[in-house]
Amino acid sequence: MRGNEKGTSVLRGKPLSFGGDLVFRYSVMVVATLTLALVWLLVIMMVIDASSSIDTFGLGFVTGDVWDPNRDVYGALPFIFGTLLTTGIALIIGVPLSIGIAVYLSELAPPYLRGPLSFVVELLAAVPSVIYGLWAMYALRPVIVGTVEPFLSDILGWTPLFAGDSVGLDKFTAGIILAIMIIPTIASVSKEAMMAVPDSQREAALSLGATRYETTRMAVLTYARSGIFGATILGLGRAVGETMAVAMTIGNANVISWSLLDPGQTMASLIANNWGEAQDLQLSALIEMGLVLFVVALVVNVFARLMVGRFMKAVPSTGGGL
Amino acid sequence: MNIYERRRIKNTLASGLALACVVLALIPLVYILAEVVIKGAPALSWEFLTSRTVGTGEPGEGIGNAIVGTLLLVFYAGLIGLPVGILTGIYVSEYGNNRFGTTVRFFNDVLANFPSIVVGLLAYALVVAYLDVGFSLIAGAFALAIIMIPIVANTTEEALRMVPNSLREGALALGVPRWRTVLKVMLTNARSGIVTGSLLSIARIAGETAPLLLTAFYSSYWSFSPTEPVASLPLTIFRNYNSPSDVLLEQAWGASLVLILIVLSLNIGVRILMRPRKRKHKAVKRRWMTRLSRKT
């Protein structure tokens, strides 16, 4: 056989295909770089489009708390605030549920159930965001307005977080729907992290006389904790960028208000809700908002990827539309 | 109650709690599917699927143009996104064992889960604004392609990575040039992985709304010129979700049903395709082995 003696490179000994290989290699490389370069190019273009807003408001954009198209004054603070609140609710509800699901799938489920159940949980991520919004509007909202929110008002209505009445189109509802949407992400990555814990760890705990629950806490959750943390950050990234379902449930109010029962707006939903009629400075401000969102999402996602590392492929990249 | 019993009770409670979490998470899924079917099915009729959206709430409207719009958007997006994605995946898997390759892979991972509204803005900046094409089908397809590329690249890379190295080495050792090895040997073996990745990415972009809001906008007509706005299923839902008109609301539910059917059938179909085909191998092996033992 030619070219196979003692590590002779097959590539070097064959002038005919050397060219072909080179062409192939470089054209593939060009294509790969293309997307990257394109994205950065587009970012620059976005910056240009946002320039009038950037020039007008400078750094005050981020700290400004007024968004008034009538007076042409735009500040991002209400939406950073709204994003933080809704994301906070989503994480507070979503993370414990996700870890519970991950523990069940990884440690407790019988083998014949694990595959199908994991698939069904991931199916939650396949539902398009806009359908979540539609469902939230007509099926979830009546339940929240009818039962959950009166309950919260009664018990916690004296706190600034739950003051006032609501019709269900508020940060709380948006937070709930966000929680549902980030569960598949956090749960599947956490599950992978837990399944990667070697059995010898579980055996060590069991042989000391630990119950299944104690074994999971002592040997599995601690060992997998950086993966679980990374999963949470990934969920956070998803919640921050989620647009449609939030836009349809948050009530479209561009002001800062502490009560979760008041309508609000996130960075992403602002753009979706106001894109239609926006012109000139408002349009530029919306694009600048997009840039802020871009930076936030980039930072969060990069951080998450660094933490999650080799469980990357567990993330359902088939998330049904943001 | 001694400490043993307390620990045992905690164990049972914790196990029950974990199962409860699973059930709790599945409730929305079942509920959504049920709602969409119950409220969307009455809207479905041949007329509904073939009429165009007018938006006035008159009977006789339908989502026909939205269905075609979505299909066209996905088609054009795939035209750009699939080749670019697959080639990027090939690059990262075959030649990407260096700093540059790692960077590309990393960025693809990050982009895959990026807020799609930002992607919409990026596409807006280039196609709608700079190139002055305006709200159009092509701008929408471009945005969807950007979303598609990292997903396809990732799944392609993984599929290629799972092809055993011995196959590549065997081909190279026979004197097959590298580029041919990749194209013929590796891709054929990774075929199912690449196909499933592509189908899943299609399921994903079919349901995207935010980027289309900023690029393809909407149209109530049957024209499908690349440089004109175009209707789509997700946007039909968004436009009508809080409409006071029952007819328009029904349109939204009907569109939801069609969209969910497309997305779910792709996801479930992929899952069925991905099932390992063990039975064929086992039967062949058994026959082979009995043949052997008859000799000895």
Place this chain on the structure above:
Amino acid sequence: MDDKIITEDLNAYFGEVHAVKGVDIRIPKNAITAIIGPSGCGKSTLIRCMNRMHEVVRGARVTGRVLLDGKDVYDPHMDPVFVRTKVGMVFQKPNPFPTMSIYDNVVAGLRLNGEKDWKKLDAVVEKSLKLAALWDEVKHQLDASGVSISGGQQQRLCIARALAVEPEVLLLDEPCSALDPIATAKIEDLLFDLKDKYTIVIVTHNMQQAARIADFTAFMYLGEMVEFGETKKIFESPEKELTEKYITGRFG
């Protein structure tokens, strides 16, 4: 001499695979019993039946009785968690908890029972590490991670951890197979010191090890208990031909 553990017609299965076949064995108290035999003969499975670890694997089951001080550990009323505190185990590859310090590793079992008194815990740590012949080496770095020490030290840490819950029996599954000869020697020495207080059962594929430290030796082959007796007798004048063949190295 009293018997600490007696098995009666013990059978263990992995699904359809019959790994342990009708084994009757009597493990004497306060002595070291070695179980030898070729790979796959079922010796690991046998001892894992003694602390009810076998059933943790999906599809595994056990029939027969295992009597610990006369009480059947497989009695339906018997809690496996309880059994495992009486019968401790050390595994082939050292498996300390990497996210915990040496100190936390040792007291891990105690903390399960809610022990919080740090004075008590300190005492247990010192006692267990001394029993495991590790105290002098790590007493100044108890806060260090459980995996920051060498392989041999990690294995001794695992022994200390197992001893901290004060079991009556210590089962060791080829504890030295991943260690170098010096670490192995250290562990063999400490086992010798431990047998006054504990009943020790050690599975080993190394016959010389059994000859060195064990008072009694059991020879297993293909899931069956072939012969059991005092180590001297097994090695010098075995009764069964199979035993003799194995001892003299004809197979395995």
